[in-house]
Each structure stands twice: as C-alpha cells, then as structure tokens.
Amino acid sequence: MRVPVACLAIALINAVATLQPAAAQSPAAVSDSGTPLTLHCGRVFDARSGQVLGPHTLLVRNGRIEQVISGGNADVLGVESVDLRDRTCSPGWTDLHVHMASQSSPQSYSEGFRLDPVDFAYRSVGYARKTLMAGFTSVRDLGGEVAPHLRDAINQGLVEGPRIWAAGKSIATTGGHADPTNGYNDALSHLIGPPGPTEGVINSLDDARQAVRQRYKDGSDVIKITATGGVLSYAKSGDAPQFTVDEVRAVVDTANDYGYRVAAHAHGEEGMYRAVAGGVTSIEHGTYMSDRVMKLMKEKGTWYVPTVYAGRFVADKARIDGYFPDVVRPKAARIGALIQDTAGKAYRNGVKIAFGTDMGVGPHGDNAREFVYMVEAGIPAAVALQSATIRAAEVLGVDDQGELAPGMRADVIAMPGNPVENIETVMAVDFVMKDGVVYRKP
CATH class of the missing domain: 2.30.40.10 (Urease, subunit C, domain 1)
Structure with a gap:
C-alpha cells in the first residue's frame, strides 16, 4: 500500500510540534x-x-x-x-541498510492491518533522531514508503535525522520477500487483487522496467530488489531464488538509465549468484555466500553489506515463544545465526565490505553495535570503521563525505x-x- 503524501505531511508536521521542547535545545551550534x-x-x-x-x-x-x-x-x-x-x-557514520518506519516487535505482523500510514510516519521521526544521535549522519533506507517523505522533511529542517537515500518500495516477484500481500487470506487477496509493478511486484522484463520507472516517479534514490526469500516475510522459504538473471539485468539496466544503484537482499546461494551476475551494486545479508559467489563478486566489484546485527537479533528472538509467527520462527533460528560467520569468511576472501545493520529489525539507535559484531567476526576494527565511512560513500557513489x-x-x-x-x-x-x-x- 502506498503512503498518501498528504497524510504523511500532516504526520510529520505534527510530529515536529511534539518534539519542539527537545528541538529547542539543539542544534547547539550552526x-x-x-x-x-x-x-x-x-x-x-x-x-x-x-x-x-x-x-x-x-x-x-x-x-x-x-x-x-x-x-x-x-x-x-x-x-x-x-x-x-x-x-x-x-x-x-553511514548505515547502508535501515528501515526507518518500523521496529521489530511481537506485534509487527498485526500492526500492518491495524495501523495507518500516519502512525508509521510518527514513529519514523523518533527513530530518525535516535539514529542521528548515535553518530549516523547518513543512512540508506532499503524499503519503505515512508522513507522518501521522511528524507524530504529532514532536508527541509522540519525534523532531525540523518541524510537519507531512500529506496521506497522494494521490488519483488509474486510471493517474494517484498510481495506486500504475503499472508493475506482469500478475501483480502481477491479484494485487493494481485499486486503489480506499481506495488513493486514483477514477473517479466517489462514489469521490471516499469517497477524501476515507478520508483523514479515516486522519488526514490536507490533501487532494492529481493533476490531470494527472506527471514521475516510471511512465506516458507528464506533462501529460494526469486529472480532470473534476465530480470535482474532488466532492473539494473533501467536503474542505470536514471542514475540509480541497485541493492539486492539475498540469503540463498543461487539467487545471490544471479543478482551478482545481473550487475547489482551490493548484496545485503549474504547468508549462504559460497566460494563461487565470492569469486564473482570480486570479479565484478560487488559490495557486501552483512547486517550481522539483524542476524543476531532474529536468532535470539526465535528462542522466544510467540515473538515470530510459526512460519517465520524456523527461518530466523536457522538463517540469522549464520550471518556473522559469513561476514568473517567474506572478509578473509577479499570481498569488499560496507556497513549496514538492517535496523528496524533491531532497535533504532543501537546501530553502532554492528561494529562490535564485525570485529567479533574477525574483521579488524579499522576496516569496520572504514566500512561505515569512506567505503559507504563509495557504495553510495558520492565523493563529498566519509x-x-x-x-x-x-x-x-x-x-x-x-x-x-x-x-x-x-x-x-x-x-x-x-x-x-x-x-x-x-
């Protein structure tokens, strides 16, 4: 569901009013x-x-x-x-993988049916400020219709937060990780109808091109695809490939027309390989990254954004009865626990690594803990710090920060x-x- 711009504007402006006492004490110097x-x-x-x-x-x-x-x-x-x-x-610092409009909780799956877009917009204002105060002056928001509007509100000085590169709605295939109708019953599915490229769901090369152009129309800064299944989506597989190489190439080629870079959510080995072969800029998560995938990533200069924090978080919460739906829980336990080891292996094999947390899975403002987890994985502290500064700027394609x-x-x-x-x-x-x-x- 796309967020009404007018509703979001009202939400953000009202949120500014609620934050005025805190804002009056900062900025401290200009x-x-x-x-x-x-x-x-x-x-x-x-x-x-x-x-x-x-x-x-x-x-x-x-x-x-x-x-x-x-x-x-x-x-x-x-x-x-x-x-x-x-x-x-x-x-x-720059966090290259966040979701500013949400934060994981046992209520997350029901809130999509109970809450309005304005509710998520209100929440995003507080999350943005926490992120900035933790030292993250830039973020790349990889999926969420609130983010482009929050970006604009921050740029206009209405609210405090990091500089945002916003993907808007992620692009998926039918039933894929970012299909917004996953888990809907028959009545809702028939009422809404099958989502298409406008809603970020593709099933052909023409669909792929249209979906990217829709993101351009919506004001996105970057494109995200979900190249494999995911952990937290209401679907059985967390790692099955969900795009063909040709579909990935159609997304990437069209994105290039608009000056966009493409990030690919990927857990499974085959879907990851297809995404790299199709020319994406970065692989996000990369849980089952193989030697074959790493070799191709090095050949093509593809970046890896591990999001160790998210893996650790979901693996921990999978131990709690009722935190995740039954279809999600085994994926969280199995996949989440592997990401930290993959990050260490990728570093030792010479894959280019940049910083990202998938925050929104975990609590906003705790982003820096990813550095600690990266060092635990065997990545030197200096390299981890570079991944969130000069290397993150390279991923974004900017030369005036980092x-x-x-x-x-x-x-x-x-x-x-x-x-x-x-x-x-x-x-x-x-x-x-x-x-x-x-x-x-x-």
Missing part, C-alpha cells in the same frame, strides 16, 4: 551562516588510511570542512570552538577513547555534527 566553527580533536580517525592520528583542528564553515590542521592549534582564527581534546573525532578533509561535508562525530584499540568505544558517541550543525555535544 556553521552554515558563514561564521566559522572550530573543533579541537584530541585524535582523529583517518578513514583513508584506517589509522587514528594525533591532535587535529577542524575549521568548519557553511556546512563544509574548510581546513584540517595537524597539531591541534587552539588559536585558529579565534572563532567559536568545541573542545574535543579528550576524544576521537571521526567522519559521521572522511575528514577540506571540501568534505562537515559530518563529524566524536567519542571518548580510541575505537581502533577498543571497538566498544563506538557505543559512547557524545558529539554529533551533520552538515556543520551540532546536534549533540558533551
């Missing part, structure tokens, strides 16, 4: 007025080298980093400053301690700047 702001950092994470360097001073003006001065000169221009000398500064350098967006976060030496430090972010605006400071 540099986009032309007045420079100086950040004195005790250490900086250099995303290019993956090293933590010593003291540096960042001069921010008009939403951009104007100067980066080694040595931490405390007297630069005598402008307004923020003292972060006992902290490590880093480029703002590192602390002159001319880059002034997306800066800070935390006590050294995250390369102690990855748990990522859970203690207490300074957040996006586009030169300070939203949180110690």
Whole structure:
C-alpha cells in the first residue's frame, strides 16, 4: 500500500510540534551562516588510511570542512570552538541498510492491518533522531514508503535525522520477500487483487522496467530488489531464488538509465549468484555466500553489506515463544545465526565490505553495535570503521563525505577513547555534527 503524501505531511508536521521542547535545545551550534566553527580533536580517525592520528583542528564553515590542521592549534582564527581534546573525532557514520518506519516487535505482523500510514510516519521521526544521535549522519533506507517523505522533511529542517537515500518500495516477484500481500487470506487477496509493478511486484522484463520507472516517479534514490526469500516475510522459504538473471539485468539496466544503484537482499546461494551476475551494486545479508559467489563478486566489484546485527537479533528472538509467527520462527533460528560467520569468511576472501545493520529489525539507535559484531567476526576494527565511512560513500557513489578533509561535508562525530584499540568505544558517541550543525555535544 502506498503512503498518501498528504497524510504523511500532516504526520510529520505534527510530529515536529511534539518534539519542539527537545528541538529547542539543539542544534547547539550552526556553521552554515558563514561564521566559522572550530573543533579541537584530541585524535582523529583517518578513514583513508584506517589509522587514528594525533591532535587535529577542524575549521568548519557553511556546512563544509574548510581546513584540517595537524597539531591541534587552539588559536585558529579565534572563532567559536568545541573542545574535543579528550576524544576521537571521526567522519559521521553511514548505515547502508535501515528501515526507518518500523521496529521489530511481537506485534509487527498485526500492526500492518491495524495501523495507518500516519502512525508509521510518527514513529519514523523518533527513530530518525535516535539514529542521528548515535553518530549516523547518513543512512540508506532499503524499503519503505515512508522513507522518501521522511528524507524530504529532514532536508527541509522540519525534523532531525540523518541524510537519507531512500529506496521506497522494494521490488519483488509474486510471493517474494517484498510481495506486500504475503499472508493475506482469500478475501483480502481477491479484494485487493494481485499486486503489480506499481506495488513493486514483477514477473517479466517489462514489469521490471516499469517497477524501476515507478520508483523514479515516486522519488526514490536507490533501487532494492529481493533476490531470494527472506527471514521475516510471511512465506516458507528464506533462501529460494526469486529472480532470473534476465530480470535482474532488466532492473539494473533501467536503474542505470536514471542514475540509480541497485541493492539486492539475498540469503540463498543461487539467487545471490544471479543478482551478482545481473550487475547489482551490493548484496545485503549474504547468508549462504559460497566460494563461487565470492569469486564473482570480486570479479565484478560487488559490495557486501552483512547486517550481522539483524542476524543476531532474529536468532535470539526465535528462542522466544510467540515473538515470530510459526512460519517465520524456523527461518530466523536457522538463517540469522549464520550471518556473522559469513561476514568473517567474506572478509578473509577479499570481498569488499560496507556497513549496514538492517535496523528496524533491531532497535533504532543501537546501530553502532554492528561494529562490535564485525570485529567479533574477525574483521579488524579499522576496516569496520572504514566500512561505515569512506567505503559507504563509495557504495553510495558520492565523493563529498566519509572522511575528514577540506571540501568534505562537515559530518563529524566524536567519542571518548580510541575505537581502533577498543571497538566498544563506538557505543559512547557524545558529539554529533551533520552538515556543520551540532546536534549533540558533551
């Protein structure tokens, strides 16, 4: 079901009103007025080298980093400053796989029938702010009709949140992971009718092209396909292939016409291989990734976004009676537990890895725990941090964020301690700047 724009606008505007007391205390400082702001950092994470360097001073003006001065000169221009000398500064992080309009709970499956789009829009406002305050200044929302509208509200300054690349409705095949009518009874199915490309469901090459063009019409920034079954969809298989290679190619070729990149949800080996062969930019989850798939990914330069957090979360919740429907529970127990091992294996085999959590499965604002899980999987802390900074920018195809350098967006976060030496430090972010605006400071 597509979200009515008018309803969403009302929801978001009303949500802003409810947040005004908190918003009155932030942003704490603004540099986009032309007045420079100086950040004195005790250490900086250099995303290019993956090293933590010593003291540096960042001069921010008009939403951009104007100067980066080694040595931490405390007297630069005598402008307004923020003292972060006992902290490590880093480029703002990017989570490449979130769902901003929802959050998993035992009620998730019934809420789709009981709640209105405005309810999900209200919720997304709080989720967006939690994500930003955790240090994530950018996200890629891979599926949800709320996200393009939330993106616009954030860009207009109506609500606080990360910069959003929104996929809008994911593209599936009939009965596939993103078929919006999975689990409907006969009466509802006959009333609604079979979903088609407008609703993101395809069964031919023409359908594939039409679905991408509809996402363009809806204002999406990126395309997502569900190349295999999924864990949380109301369907039996979590890994069966659900697109042909030709269907994937039709999506990718049409997406290229509009300057879109394509992300592919994939758990099963065959569907994953087809998605990579068809030219997608990234594989999401990748649970049953084989040597054959990894070899092709390296040949084609395909990115892997593991979402270890989501795997751990659903495997844990599968142990709780009643948390998931019976058709979902065995998939969550079986598939979720494997993703962390796959991430470690992919890293050791030289697959390019970028950061994503599938947050919305787990609680928004806890995104940084993915770093901890990546390190547990055998990925070095520096590589994990790069995956959410400079590497995430490469996946998005942008060249003005992901590192602390002159001319880059002034997306800066800070935390006590050294995250390369102690990855748990990522859970203690207490300074957040996006586009030169300070939203949180110690």
